[in-house]
Amino acid sequence: MNPRGHTVGLFDSGVGGLSVLKALLADMPTSRFVYLADGAHAPYGERSPQHIAERAHRITDRLREDFGIEALVVACNTATALAIEGLRAQHLGWxxxxxxxxxxxxxxxTRSGHVGVLATRGTVESERFARLRDRLQNEASERLHIRSQACDGLADAIERDDPPAIRQLVRHYLGALESASTDLPPMDTLVLGCTHYPFASEVLQELSGPGVTLVETGAPVARRTRTVLAGMSDTEDAAAMASPNPGVTLLSTGNPYGLAEAAEHWLGLKAKAQRLDC
Structure with missing residues (x-):
């Protein structure tokens, strides 16, 4: 079931969450999306947990009050790790x-049992990430080994669309991951643990090698969002499901022109972006 009439909000520190928006547009073409890039406070991965939590709450309140969103996708791994539990407690049942x-x-x-993870420092140092990693490794006994690497500066380089810097940083962090894993079988699966990183997938694949499978989160998140909204559709009044205005509203607390350019470059989406003080 493809839910109709819903408006979904998304936010990220910058343009990385566009990788999630791309999957949502493919999976839910009749829905409306409001995407906010919090460029004035980027990058999240190098901010304090308190700052990220404060931004998440402020953005969520603003999107609900001013744009009527009926569901929220926290399109940022760092914000999910550090703020989603507080958001759910504040917005019970939503x-x-x-x-x-x-x-x-x-x-x-994975076939070798060696999974690598590239993510922001805020993600890899979070309790939420540690709990998930430890649970999976414990369930798999000694078969599974997950090694992570914090990639300071990589999301920012992707945000700037700086290919030389992206290549240099990817080479450096893959090398660090390899150096820390000499006691393990070869890595055959690499998790892209930041929504920015799929936009560097070509260089990540090239430098990690053809035998490594890259794994990202956009499609699973889109499927989960569609399922949640379809469940809401079963119980909501039909009048509330009236004809939607499918499309995308782009908002930025930083540079709206950069967001619009990124949306056109990576998604083929031609839409103006608005500046939002938030």
Whole structure:
């Protein structure tokens, strides 16, 4: 079932969450999406947990009050790790979908048992990430080994669309991951643990090698969002499901022109972006 008439909000520190929006547009073409890039406070991965939580609450309140969103996708791994539990406690009974490094799908895919994770420092140092990693490794006994690497600066380089810097940083962090894993079988699965990273998938695949499978989270998040909204559709009044205005509203607390350019470059989406003080 493809839910109609819903308006879904998304936010990220910048343009990385566009990778999630791309999957949502493909999975839910009749829905409306409001995407906010919190560029004035980017990058989240190097901010304090308190700052990220404060931003998440402020953005969520603003999107609900001013744009009438009926569900929220926290399209940022760092914000999910550090803020989603507080958001759900504050907005009880209201659908909030997060993104997390796709450790479970990666664990199912790996043949060697060695899964690498590239993510922001805020994600890899979070309790939420540690709980998920430890649970999966414990369930798999000694068969599964998950090694993670914090990638300071990589999301920012992707945000700037700086290919030389992206290549240099990817090479450096893959090398660090390899150096920390000499006691393990070769890594055959690499989790892209930040929504920015799929936009660097070509260089990530090239430098990690053809034998490594890249795993990202956009499609699973889109499927989960559609399922949640379809469940709401079963119980809501038909009048509330009146004809939607499908499309995308782009908002930025930073540079709206950069967001619009990124949306056109990576999604083929031609839409103006608005500046939002939030």
């Amino acid at each position: 659908p909030i979908i997060g993104v997390e490094p796709a450790l479970k799908p990666a664990a199912a895919l």
